[in-house]
Amino acid sequence: xxxxxxxxxxxxxxxxxxxxxxxxxxxxxxxxxxxxxxxxxxxxxxxxxxxxxxxxxxxxxxxxxxxxxxxxxxxxxxxxxxxxxxxxxxxxxxxxxxxxxxxxxxxxxxxxxxxxxxxxxxxxxxxxxxxxxxxxx
Numbered sequence: 036x037x038x039x040x041x042x043x044x045x046x047x048x049x050x051x052x053x054x055x056x057x058x059x060x061x062x063x064x065x066x067x068x069x070x071x072x073x074x075x076x077x078x079x080x081x082x083x084x085x086x087x088x089x090x091x092x093x094x095x096x097x098x099x100x101x102x103x104x105x106x107x108x109x110x111x112x113x114x115x116x117x118x119x120x121x122x123x124x125x126x127x128x129x130x131x132x133x134x135x136x137x138x139x140x141x142x143x144x145x146x147x148x149x150x151x152x153x154x155x156x157x158x159x160x161x162x163x164x165x166x167x168x169x170x171x172x
Contacts, residue, residue, distance in 0.1 A: 037107055038068040040144040042153035043078040046071060048171065050098050061152075061170040070107040072143040074136050079103065115142035122162060131161055141165050 048058050062069075071079075083099060086092040111119075119142035126133055133141070137155075141162050144151040150166040151159060159167045 036068065037070040037109075037147070038149060039065055039070070040109065040140070040147070040149040040151050041069055041071050041075065041106075042140055042151055042155065043075045044154040045152045045170065046075060046079055046103065047082075048154065049102075050095060055171040057172065058170045070109050070147075070149070071103065072140045073108055073110045074139045074143075076103070076108050078136070109143050109147060111139045111143060114146045115139065118142045118146050118164075122164075125163070126161065129161070133158070133162070 045058075048054050049062060079099065083092060083095045086095070119138050122142070122145075123133065123138050137158055141151065141159060143149075144166075145162075145164045150168055152168050152170050153159060154169055154171060156167050156169045159165060
């Protein structure tokens with residue numbers, strides 16, 4: 036059963052040249068519970084495609100094919116869009132606008148009652164109905 040949504044930077048942590056050991060331990064322990072948002076999939080694929088051809092790009096393509104492609108990809112659907120619109124309005128009124136893609140990812144996590152794992156916990160503080168964790172600590 037999926038209980039965790041990986042933010043783009045959490046997905047990227049797994050393929051850093053020296054990934055955080057605590058993060059990797061949590062990632063492995065929760066492997067069957069992981070999903071990504073369609074937005075995260077786009078950001079990761081775009082990041083890989085922007086790289087020059089070479090070993091790093093091939094290694095990341097392999098990671099996308101062998102690891103990421105096996106994770107459920109949750110869409111930004113009508114429920115997420117409705118939640119996002121309400122929360123975006125509330126945050127902007129409070130003087131805390133959120134980047135659009137982060138709002139989409141937060142919406143997907145919130146409507147599916149998932150914990151969002153991110154390295155940018157601060158960026159998601161104050162978002163209502165969202166559980167956020169940083170697995171690097």
